[in-house]
Structures are given as C-alpha cells and as structure tokens.
Amino acid sequence: MFIATRVAGLEALDEFLPHAGSAYARDRNHDLGASRRAVSGLSPYLRHRLVTEREVVGAVLERHTLGAAEKFVQEVFWRTYWKGWLEQNPEVWRRYRRDVDRVADEGVPAGYDEAVAGRTGIDAMDAWVRELVDTGYLHNHARMWFASIWIFTLGLPWHLGADFFLRHLLDGDAASNTLSWRWVAGLQTAGKTYLATAENISRFTDGRFSPAGLATTARALDEEPLPPRTPVEPADVVGAPRSRVGLLLHDEDLEPESLLAERPGLVARVTATAVVADPGARSPREASAAVVSFTREAVDDAARRTPDSDGRPARTLPDAGSDTVVDWATSEGLDTVLSPYAPVGPAQERLATVRRALSAEGIDLVTVRRRWDGEAWPSASRGFFPFRGRIPELVRQL
Numbered sequence: 001m002f003i004a005t006r007v008a009g010l011e012a013l014d015e016f017l018p019h020a021g022s023a024y025a026r027d028r029n030h031d032l033g034a035s036r037r038a039v040s041g042l043s044p045y046l047r048h049r050l051v052t053e054r055e056v057v058g059a060v061l062e063r064h065t066l067g068a069a070e071k072f073v074q075e076v077f078w079r080t081y082w083k084g085w086l087e088q089n090p091e092v093w094r095r096y097r098r099d100v101d102r103v104a105d106e107g108v109p110a111g112y113d114e115a116v117a118g119r120t121g122i123d124a125m126d127a128w129v130r131e132l133v134d135t136g137y138l139h140n141h142a143r144m145w146f147a148s149i150w151i152f153t154l155g156l157p158w159h160l161g162a163d164f165f166l167r168h169l170l171d172g173d174a175a176s177n178t179l180s181w182r183w184v185a186g187l188q189t190a191g192k193t194y195l196a197t198a199e200n201i202s203r204f205t206d207g208r209f210s211p212a213g214l215a216t217t218a219r220a221l222d223e224e225p226l227p228p229r230t231p232v233e234p235a236d237v238v239g240a241p242r243s244r245v246g247l248l249l250h251d252e253d254l255e256p257e258s259l260l261a262e263r264p265g266l267v268a269r270v271t272a273t274a275v276v277a278d279p280g281a282r283s284p285r286e287a288s289a290a291v292v293s294f295t296r297e298a299v300d301d302a303a304r305r306t307p308d309s310d311g312r313p314a315r316t317l318p319d320a321g322s323d324t325v326v327d328w329a330t331s332e333g334l335d336t337v338l339s340p341y342a343p344v345g346p347a348q349e350r351l352a353t354v355r356r357a358l359s360a361e362g363i364d365l366v367t368v369r370r371r372w373d374g375e376a377w378p379s380a381s382r383g384f385f386p387f388r389g390r391i392p393e394l395v396r397q398l
C-alpha cells in the first residue's frame, strides 16, 4: 500500500492537496478504516524524509491560505515539536530504552501475548492489531484509543505498547511514538491522561466499533522527576574544506538534494555517497518484515537518486555497523564524512559509535542539520501551545 519511493510520496502529497484545507479540519478525526480518505497517509514518507516537512507545508500553502490549512500545518509541526522536545530531554528516550530492554530480559507480563496477537476479546483492539500488523499504519485516533485501552483497560506497561508500535509502524519514530504514548499515559503533560470511551470510538469509526468493558477512569502514571532539559546542541560546524568528502545518508533523512542545497558549498566536494539503514535498531525485539522491507526500499530509492560527482550511484551499505562504514570511507579515501543530523533515537546512537570509529582512522564525521529543525526545535522547550504560537513566523522564515 505504501511504496517506499520519493515519487510515490510526492504523488500521495499531490493527491491529498485538495483535502488539506477545511475538509481536513472537519474530517481528520474520523477513522474510516482502510479507505483513509480524511488524512494524508504521508507519515511513512515524512518519517524517512523521502518527502520533507518543508515541501509538504510549502505545497499545501501554495494551494490554501495558512488560515484554511492551519490544522494540517499544525499537525505537520507536531512531528517537529516532538523531535525538538525529545532533543532537549534525551533522558526520556534513555529510560524508555532501558525499560524495554529490561522487560525483554525479564519476560513479558500476563496479557501481553494475547494483546499483540489480537486476542483480547475487545473487538476494536483486536482489529487494530491486525490492521497495524497487516498494513504498518493506524489512523491517529486509533493510535490514541489503542494506547489508552492498552494502558488503562488492559493494565499493560506503556513502554511495551510503544515498542509494539515502533516495531510495526512504517512511520515508527522515536520522538512521535514515545512522546505520544507518554501523553496518553499522563506522563508527558503530568497528570493529564487520555481516556478512550466506547461512545467516542463508535462516533469516529462510523459505528464500526463500540467496545464494551473499557476502563472508565484513567489514573495518570508517574515517574522519577526528569533532569533539567538540555538546550538543543548546535549541529557540527562544517570546517575548512578537505580534499575527499563522502556523504553518508541514513533512514532519518533520505532527501539529500534539498539538504545540500542549504549548504551550496558542500555539493562540489562530495566525491562518494553511501546509504545505510538499521530498522532492527528500533527495538531489542524484531522489527516487522513490512518495516524492514519499507526501509530497505527507501534506502535503495535514495541510492538511485543520489549519484556522486562521477555519476556513480550511491553505495547501499549491507549493514550499519561502524566497521562497514569505516571500510567504505577508507576504500573511498575519504577524510570527511558528511551525514544528515540524526535526532535523538537509534540513528543518533549509531552515528555516535560511527563517529568514534571514523575518528580512530583520522576521518571526521560532520553532521548537517536542516534549517527546518534548527529554527524550530529550540521553541519546543515547553508545551505545544506556546510552540504553536510560533508556527506562522516559522512558516514565513522556512
């Protein structure tokens, strides 16, 4: 259903454009099942930056005024906001990873296996499990209901639900996923939970589901206080020109043309390009076959779109290990590897290891952050509402 190419993403954008104004504001909360007409379905493309936030918002605003498309533009900025927030609170990701790792060692709690097999007896939950596993996608409202029922009706640990999503969603993303689950659980906005009700589910699924026996209260989870937030770290400064520069693309950003266009001086210096992804790093458990194949196709697509200065297609590296990256860099005789900045999450962890391994060979790793992220992330220091107030200004700037 989702074809992992930039062309397919741009076609999906084009098809959705007429609906991005008042129709989206009116209908977006309706989960109409597989037909999915009310929402864009762009998240797998945005997640991997096969298509960028800037071009989605740009195309929408060529067609609609900001007033008419305000809701849609705000939703795109939710992705940016979550990334910027997690960037300033990386401890949240570290704790999430630690908890998922620990449960993987200790075994899963009672009820988990039935829940992920779609055997809870709650018809809606069981159908959403099947939809998620079969398609790699769930409507936003279904994700909210699912997370709420998982936590408050089934009494399962939120981080295991988040892990299940991350392993199956084609758009599985460290920031949007972890922080949305925390929001439902009452951790993200401390004390404020999201309670799914049968009435709301029935109304917004056009009566397809009306589950009985759902929790009627949702007591917020609690946690150790978080350390003070850390300001967004500056991306690497691109230093003096060096002789042989390679570009290393990864699954957080597979659109190099617009990335390099922001730094025109760099393009001429790139002599080799490689693309790498590691969907397995999403979880200590296996990522779904659909996620693995979407990511692999997305990487191949980026490689085809990114010939180097001699016209050679980019190399697709067989794995994301440091040794593999170092072998590529040394075989190309590189002294600098440029890479899109990776936000907090598995790719950032991986790049930190790669940086050390390259450095041991005298090769610099330089990360390049898009203006979109650089301008917006620092404003994601508090709740979404103050951030939302900056959207018109950000749209003008970006």
Ligand SMILES: Cc1cc2nc3c(=O)[nH]c(=O)nc-3n(C[C@H](O)[C@H](O)[C@H](O)COP(=O)(O)OP(=O)(O)OC[C@H]3O[C@@H](n4cnc5c(N)ncnc54)[C@H](O)[C@@H]3O)c2cc1C
Pocket: 028, 039, 040, 041, 042, 043, 044, 046, 047, 075, 076, 077, 078, 079, 080, 082, 138, 139, 140, 141, 143, 144, 147, 165, 166, 169, 171, 172, 173, 174, 176, 177, 178, 180, 181, 184
């Ligand atoms: C529990 C839970 C887990 C989630 N996990 C993920 C995840 O792993 N990856 C992910 O990309 N999104 C996640 N979301 C956010 C949201 O559900 C999806 O981005 C959205 O459903 C994607 O469908 P769409 O492209 O048709 O959205 P549209 O409604 O067409 O929105 C357009 C774009 O805006 C962004 N967007 C919309 N809603 C949100 C939102 N609530 N938060 C962040 N960005 C948003 C997405 O980039 C999306 O493609 C999660 C939400 C919840 C409640």
